[in-house]
Amino acid sequence: GNSVTQMEGPVTLSEEAFLTINCTYTATGYPSLFWYVQYPGEGLQLLLKATKADDKGSNKGFEATYRKETTSFHLEKGSVQVSDSAVYFCAPRHSGAGSYQLTFGKGTKLSVIP
């Protein structure tokens, strides 16, 4: 099955700083890749996705590019805001044929301070 390695947190940044959260995965084939975000006290929200190599997912200023050569899907944002404080999860779709289950990383907690 899949496995995911995410950058260890917590990450603390000042407002307007550049953010990178690294994510690498192991999988059979080329699964769809997702980033989910969990704001304090809330559930999981889809942040962005990419379904094939070299695709770039983007949403709310966040971006991640599907790199099959390095099996990575790093999350970036050019200028973070206090409201971006949350836990971010990288999640490839399971590799099995017909399987759509997600394998989540451990999550990276981001705190943005004014």
Add this chain to the structure above:
Amino acid sequence: EPEVTQTPSHQVTQMGQEVILRCVPISNHLYFYWYRQILGQKVEFLVSFYNNEISEKSEIFDDQFSVERPDGSNFTLKIRSTKLEDSAMYFCASRQRGGTDTQYFGPGTRLTVL
């Protein structure tokens, strides 16, 4: 915008008791999932459900767990005899149709087993 809802938001139960966690998936979605997140740990897949049958289940989903779609809108997870280690946040998710792999998550039910 349609969303997945879950009730209750917090359930407290005694060890050995049965609990039923309820989810209302997005109305035109056909595939349903349960995941759980033990406090401080990663989100783990439990089970997927389609066409009134379990499609996949993880090792966590043993005989103590069952799922049901009792009517056209609800999707439930039952734990027959809860253990302390069942304490976790339980997330329901739904997906629209085959070939569309984005799962939409509910806000979660926090289960506390005493």
